[in-house]
Amino acid sequence: MKHLSDINKLQRCDRLLWLFKKQPLPYQRYVMFNENIYELTLRLFGMKDYFKGAPHDPNERFFSSLDAYDVFVSVRLEYQGLRIKMPIMRKVHDGFVLYYSYANCYPKENEAQTYADQEWVLDHLGIKVVDRFVVHLNPAYVRDGDLDLEQLLIVEKKLYNDKNKAKHTIGKLVNDRKRDLIPFLEAIDQVMEEEPPRKIRTNICTRKGKCDYFDVCFPNQKDTSILNLVSSSKKFELHDLKGIETISQVDFDDIEGTRHQYAQYMAAKTGTLFFDAVAVDYFFRDVTYPISYLDFEWETFAFPPFDGMKPYDVLTFQYSLHIENANHNVRHKEFLGKGDCREAFVQQLIHDIPKEGSVMCFNVEGAEKLRLKQLAVQFPQYHDALEQIWERMVDLAIPFSSGLIYDNKMAGMYSLKKLVKIFTNKSYDDLEIGDGITAMQSYAKLDEADEETIKNLLKYCAMDTYAMILVYHWVLRQLAKRKKNK
Numbered sequence: 001m002k003h004l005s006d007i008n009k010l011q012r013c014d015r016l017l018w019l020f021k022k023q024p025l026p027y028q029r030y031v032m033f034n035e036n037i038y039e040l041t042l043r044l045f046g047m048k049d050y051f052k053g054a055p056h057d058p059n060e061r062f063f064s065s066l067d068a069y070d071v072f073v074s075v076r077l078e079y080q081g082l083r084i085k086m087p088i089m090r091k092v093h094d095g096f097v098l099y100y101s102y103a104n105c106y107p108k109e110n111e112a113q114t115y116a117d118q119e120w121v122l123d124h125l126g127i128k129v130v131d132r133f134v135v136h137l138n139p140a141y142v143r144d145g146d147l148d149l150e151q152l153l154i155v156e157k158k159l160y161n162d163k164n165k166a167k168h169t170i171g172k173l174v175n176d177r178k179r180d181l182i183p184f185l186e187a188i189d190q191v192m193e194e195e196p197p198r199k200i201r202t203n204i205c206t207r208k209g210k211c212d213y214f215d216v217c218f219p220n221q222k223d224t225s226i227l228n229l230v231s232s233s234k235k236f237e238l239h240d241l242k243g244i245e246t247i248s249q250v251d252f253d254d255i256e257g258t259r260h261q262y263a264q265y266m267a268a269k270t271g272t273l274f275f276d277a278v279a280v281d282y283f284f285r286d287v288t289y290p291i292s293y294l295d296f297e298w299e300t301f302a303f304p305p306f307d308g309m310k311p312y313d314v315l316t317f318q319y320s321l322h323i324e325n326a327n328h329n330v331r332h333k334e335f336l337g338k339g340d341c342r343e344a345f346v347q348q349l350i351h352d353i354p355k356e357g358s359v360m361c362f363n364v365e366g367a368e369k370l371r372l373k374q375l376a377v378q379f380p381q382y383h384d385a386l387e388q389i390w391e392r393m394v395d396l397a398i399p400f401s402s403g404l405i406y407d408n409k410m411a412g413m414y415s416l417k418k419l420v421k422i423f424t425n426k427s428y429d430d431l432e433i434g435d436g437i438t439a440m441q442s443y444a445k446l447d448e449a450d451e452e453t454i455k456n457l458l459k460y461c462a463m464d465t466y467a468m469i470l471v472y473h474w475v476l477r478q479l480a481k482r483k484k485n486k
């Protein structure tokens, strides 16, 4: 049995298709889909009586129900071994109107290829499409009471380009993309009959994001591999065409020459830690005690679950706060909330965090500062107190992300987890909840979480702030050592 997603994979790489079919990877969820977009669409249109398709349905189930229903949901159809699942279909006198529902804000023009391929199946089964719409989330919608479907959902006849502009109608985009799928179906059969296709390292492996099977195809790369060179569009060409394996073999004139790349180059050349002591010292010059090491955990909701929230807003449900005073004594505070815990979170944070001193976070702009700013919009009565916190933030990630400090073992990455492992003798590995994604999944089940899960969540978040202390003190020791050796 074949699906349209198989064709997409085949077009990217035949080996990817083979691996996906034979060695599927577990699904990773990054967003909480707390409502069903199909059900909301049906409610929006007042469609109550409808045919509901199911996996493995034969075509006959749909055709034999045509007289009994006007609306069809999740219809499964098959032609030449290619199975498709249709969006909402509404019967009209001369064919069907299709409603593609999206739990996102800007369904893109490239979706039209899937629609065109689905219509290839419909055409061959004698099913005529007379119109098409997308139904998607309104990014400007702010929840106030029950979900207002008229405001939350936008019904549109166009898809969106890369700049989120709706330019072309779906009909035009679909007509431009119609194609014969028989050659693709034959190619899929051929790929699946053979041993895994040969792995060939090209920019296809990393274009628009690293391929899910990259580490399966190319395990155990050297830390100093040229492929770990950061922000480089030239590394693939250097690797694939010029045969350059490691960063130390690169002619510096052949790459972009950013500060971060320079740090990687120097570390690879010398085999030692690159540490720009003057710049690091300057970066941390304004850090003052008490230092509040602060870390949040949050969940992103596709549909705003509570008042004042928009689609894809986050709910910050946990923090860990280690406070280090000038004598290096450390105390710990924490918060873990359930349900709509936003205001309780804000109140306790304002209460717990010292009113002076630096607030150290990891990835300030994309994480803690952003979250506090969102909370300040949702709860303007706390704006000034929250601003007082984010104004004091220092980003511990920057010296590592901008190439002031680089160790070959970082292999082009700088997550806190990685830094702790490299620069201290601690590790996240022995924690039950060892990463942010797992932490999010545990929050989703917090209502039924046992004591052990809650303990692990607290431990994970606390590990992040503890890790910041360890890494920051490692930096201070490096600075002290260099000053002494002057």
Ligand code: SF4
Pocket: 012, 013, 014, 015, 016, 019, 198, 199, 200, 201, 202, 204, 205, 211, 212, 213, 214, 215, 217
């Ligand atoms: S890593 Fe590259 S070769 Fe391997 S499956 Fe992905 S695209 Fe294909």
